[in-house]
Amino acid sequence: MSMDLSKISEKLISGDVEGLKQLTEEALQSDTNPGDILNHGLLPGMDNVGQRWKDGDMFMPEVLRCAKAMSGAMDILRPKLAESDMGTAGTLVIGTVAGDLHDIGKDLAAMMFEGAGYKVINIGIDQPNENFVKAVKEHKPNLLGMSALLTTTMPRMGEVINSLKEAGIRDQIAVIIGGAPVTEDFAGEIGADLYAPNAGSAVDIAKEYFEKQKA
Numbered sequence: 001m002s003m004d005l006s007k008i009s010e011k012l013i014s015g016d017v018e019g020l021k022q023l024t025e026e027a028l029q030s031d032t033n034p035g036d037i038l039n040h041g042l043l044p045g046m047d048n049v050g051q052r053w054k055d056g057d058m059f060m061p062e063v064l065r066c067a068k069a070m071s072g073a074m075d076i077l078r079p080k081l082a083e084s085d086m087g088t089a090g091t092l093v094i095g096t097v098a099g100d101l102h103d104i105g106k107d108l109a110a111m112m113f114e115g116a117g118y119k120v121i122n123i124g125i126d127q128p129n130e131n132f133v134k135a136v137k138e139h140k141p142n143l144l145g146m147s148a149l150l151t152t153t154m155p156r157m158g159e160v161i162n163s164l165k166e167a168g169i170r171d172q173i174a175v176i177i178g179g180a181p182v183t184e185d186f187a188g189e190i191g192a193d194l195y196a197p198n199a200g201s202a203v204d205i206a207k208e209y210f211e212k213q214k215a
């Protein structure tokens with residue numbers, strides 16, 4: 001019998017890393033669909049955490065603990081999601097730009113794409129411009145995601161786009177950018193294709209963009 005997935009959300013919100021891993025295992029054993037565990041358990045839980053954080057009801061150490069719990073559950077779900085028919089949406093290379101060590105938002109965005117069936121190559125934080133270009137050449141994604149949380153590191157995003165142009169591979173991918181100080185206007189200025197204000201909307205924004213491209 002499928003599990004009541006609000007239990008998963010609650011465990012995530014409580015930041016219980018081991019408890020959430022155990023519950024995720026139990027859900028899989030009770031034949032709950034891995035996509036449902038993600039979409040109706042983990043993601044609503046993480047949305048709730050994000051909202052509480054914005055409202056000032058939750059503080060950073062707690063948010064980090066919840067993100068760690070989410071990550072532990074995703075380690076268990078990832079192979080199951082890959083086995084299910086969710087594995088064909090595309091490939092995303094994602095990283096945080098040079099000089100920037102913030103990764104919580106980037107990892108959330110990565111998880112959302114993973115949950116939506118993308119193959120995700122997360123190249124990590126503080127990545128020099130050339131590493132983005134290298135990863136695009138190597139993995140041939142259809143989407144490149146960049147994250148910046150500091151106003152001082154935002155310009156790296158435009159530089160990466162220029163490097164992609166110089167390498168002659170800009171047209172092969174769509175570029176999506178995000179991070180608290182990043183705006184739609186800034187995305188336009190640097191020639192990024194897409195901007196998402198949060199991880200939850202990023203997948204839909206990309207989907208819509210690719211559907212328009214096909215049409």
Ligand code: B12
Nearest residue numbers: 100101102103104105145147150151178179180198199202
């Ligand atoms: C946690 C945190 C840290 C942690 C990071 C831990 C980690 N593992 O990431 C630590 C302590 C290391 C840190 C360090 C610093 N930080 Co800091 N940090 C924060 C804080 C409190 C929260 C950021 C966060 O994780 N938010 C939660 C996530 C979920 O939100 P998010 O990152 O915005 O991501 C969402 C969206 O933006 C979007 N998104 C993000 N990336 C991407 C990418 C793509 C492709 C897409 C589609 C979407 C997307 O989706 C996410 C989910 O919806 C912010 C304050 C704030 N309110 O943002 C300051 C903040 C970003 N830090 C700041 C500063 C100044 C610093 C330091 C310079 C502090 C210092 N003096 O040492 C250093 C810099 C280190 C460095 N070189 O990067 C400033 C930046 C100011 C500015 N305008 O530049 C902020 C705004 C705090 C402040 N008000 O002063 N920081």
